[in-house]
Amino acid sequence: MExxxxxxxxxxxVMQLNGxxxxxxxxxxxxxxxxxxxxxxxxxxxFGKVLHSVLSLCVVAFVSNTxxxxxxxxxxxxxxxxxxxxxxxxxMQQFVDSMGATQYMTPGLIPSDPxxxxxxxxxxxxLIGGMWTAPGPKx
Numbered sequence: 351m352e353x354x355x356x357x358x359x360x361x362x363x364v365m366q367l368n369g370x371x372x373x374x375x376x377x378x379x380x381x382x383x384x385x386x387x388x389x390x391x392x393x394x395x396x397f398g399k400v401l402h403s404v405l406s407l408c409v410v411a412f413v414s415n416t417x418x419x420x421x422x423x424x425x426x427x428x429x430x431x432x433x434x435x436x437x438x439x440x441x442m443q444q445f446v447d448s449m450g451a452t453q454y455m456t457p458g459l460i461p462s463d464p465x466x467x468x469x470x471x472x473x474x475x476x477l478i479g480g481m482w483t484a485p486g487p488k489x
Contacts, residue, residue, distance in 0.1 A: 353434050361427045368423065371416045378409045382477050389484035399481050406477035414470045417461035425451045 385402055388394075394402070428449035431442065438446065461467050 354431060354436055354438075357427065357430055357434070361423070364423050364427075368416070368420050371419070375413050375416055378412065379473065382406055382409050383480075386477060386480040386484065389481055393485045393487040394481065395487050399484070402481045403478050406474065406481070410470060410474045410477065411459060413473060414459055414461055414466075415457065417463075417466040417470065418459065419457040421462045421466070422455040422457040425449060425455050429454060 382402070382405065389398070389402070428446045429451035431438065432446045432451070455462070461470060
């Protein structure tokens, strides 16, 4: 049981880190979408649009990496728990079975689930498309 306890402690620590990333994601996305709304209110020149697009790509990469990191952490934790050889409680066994983990995953830049991919692409289109359709600078 000591091995599962150690796995639980490490899982909690990693998920707390993921929670901090979630807060950072919310703040960064708010800032970027605020930039889009300011571009519609005040207008934006080409340099501002290019700079916003580059920053948007960086923010979306961070968001996408956070999604991928959370998915791989959960998968790897479920697989590690199933490999301990100890008897698992009913809820823990159900969680391990529902994850269906067969091998360890490494986080990447693209989320592993289709809904996460669609969400990240929607953010990207909203940020870059919104900025490039904003009017030019107002005189």
